[in-house]
Amino acid sequence: MKQLATPSESTELGLLKNMLEEAGIHCALRNEQTFQAFPTTPFNVELWVDDDADYPKAQELCESWFHPPSDTAGIWSCAQCGQRLRGQFDSCWKCGAKREMADKMTA
Ligand SMILES: [Zn+2]
Structure with missing residues (x-):
């Protein structure tokens, strides 16, 4: 370890x-x-x-x-719980919702 x-x-x-x-x-x-x-x-x-x-x-x-990359364009909000997430995540660590859902919601 x-x-x-x-x-x-x-x-x-x-x-x-x-x-x-x-x-x-x-x-x-x-x-x-x-x-x-x-x-x-x-x-x-x-x-x-x-x-x-x-x-x-x-x-x-x-x-x-x-130290996330300086561009914050990747930041997204979870459609289910509203948690703000960084671009490298494909799903919400808080409630497990998939990012695609959020993208559809905000599109
Ligand atoms: Zn969530």
Whole structure:
């Protein structure tokens, strides 16, 4: 296992983990329970990639997550729950709705 270098923003890391899992990369959050028990305490939540072979890909995805391409044209809103999503996602991480639905709605 390898720890992914990430900013220690717990809520963002949860989303990041979902995104990685969706890309087929198994990963785990550490210290999350501590964070939930003491949400105001700045514990570092860590994101660990299970398989070292997935690490480069995970790092790349992480990079584009925290530093998205400057053009925001790809940003779309979920037709089902209204969540704003970045262009690299084909489905809503929040409710699972497909992007095509949103595109049809806004077209
Ligand atoms: Zn949604």
